Amino acid sequence: MHALLFALVLSAEADAAPIPDAAPLIDAAPLIDATPLIEATPLTDATPPANFLPGFAIARVRTHQPVVALTFDACATLKQNNGFDREVFDILKREQIAITVFATGRWIETHPAEAKELAAEAWIEFGNHSYSHARMTRIPRRKAREQIARTETIIAGLGRRSVAFRPPAGAWNRSVVRLAAKWHLPTVEWDVISGDAGGHIGAQKIVATVLSAAKAGSIIIFHINGRAPHTKEALPDIIRGLREKGLAFVTVPDLLHEPDAQPISARPAPFGYRPLRDRKRGPQEPKGIVDEHSSG
Ligand SMILES: [Zn+2]
Numbered sequence: 499m500h501a502l503l504f505a506l507v508l509s510a511e512a513d514a515a516p517i518p519d520a521a522p523l524i525d526a527a528p529l530i531d532a533t534p535l536i537e538a539t540p541l542t543d544a545t546p547p548a549n550f551l552p553g554f555a556i557a558r559v560r561t562h563q564p565v566v567a568l569t570f571d572a573c574a575t576l577k578q579n580n581g582f583d584r585e586v587f588d589i590l591k592r593e594q595i596a597i598t599v600f601a602t603g604r605w606i607e608t609h610p611a612e613a614k615e616l617a618a619e620a621w622i623e624f625g626n627h628s629y630s631h632a633r634m635t636r637i638p639r640r641k642a643r644e645q646i647a648r649t650e651t652i653i654a655g656l657g658r659r660s661v662a663f664r665p666p667a668g669a670w671n672r673s674v675v676r677l678a679a680k681w682h683l684p685t686v687e688w689d690v691i692s693g694d695a696g697g698h699i700g701a702q703k704i705v706a707t708v709l710s711a712a713k714a715g716s717i718i719i720f721h722i723n724g725r726a727p728h729t730k731e732a733l734p735d736i737i738r739g740l741r742e743k744g745l746a747f748v749t750v751p752d753l754l755h756e757p758d759a760q761p762i763s764a765r766p767a768p769f770g771y772r773p774l775r776d777r778k779r780g781p782q783e784p785k786g787i788v789d790e791h792s793s794g
Pocket residue numbers: 571572573627631666667793794
């Protein structure tokens with residue numbers, strides 16, 4: 499009798515044990531300590547005014563200024579370091595084109611020399627792309643906070659401060675936007691998808707896509723993490739073509755700060771823009787993009 503009671507108590511205790519997070523990070527391995535890569539320098543930038551922190555993810559801005567923002571994602575997860583496209587960097591450096599690099603904390607940790615090199619360039623701004631490329635809408639708030647905070651610390655270790663948050667896979671909702679706003683970061687997506695990631699689309703198609711879709715106020719997404727083999731071939735024609743259209747290049751914060759800039763919302767994408775396969779629920783509704791890294 500006593501033995502039975504004891505067993506019941508034990509099983510009740512087991513039930514009360516903390517339940518592991520149902521929606522872990524993309525990789526479930528524990529986060530490792532972030533060691534600053536170089537001595538952090540004091541940050542003096544004023545926080546952006548509240549009107550640049552709308553309650554939605556920004557796809558582009560409406561503006562009469564003939565400017566676009568080229569953005570390059572440097573995605574890495576705990577299991578996949580990816581790489582660095584030096585030729586893309588060299589083209590941009592040669593042309594001195596203002597860009598914004600959305601890096602995951604993991605990418606910076608696994609590419610310390612390259613990250614330092616990017617941080618040394620005044621024409622590059624850094625964006626926070628989470629720590630391990632987690633789908634922000636699918637993880638508990640505490641973990642979502644950690645994803646942003648950890649990468650902020652890592653970017654500060656480069657002597658920089660991030661200018662925006664870009665949720666991996668474009669998965670956003672109001673709570674993700676509100677969370678990023680706690681760091682004074684607007685949530686920034688894109689309106690022009692180059693389609694460079696994965697290498698399925700050739701350079702000519704990438705050029706044609708970008709040149710036909712880009713307009714004043716556009717935010718264009720590329721990748722610089724070794725997952726987009728044709729970007730370096732497409733970039734010179736894209737730069738030339740956009741210039742021929744009279745468009746100049748600005749960073750994301752400069753775009754958002756254009757005097758007449760009105761941010762336009764990205765379409766809601768609580769699961770992100772690529773299908774998420776869930777064993778219980780089956781495929782989630784595809785939002786247009788199907789390749790693993792073609793967006794965000
Ligand atoms: Zn990404």
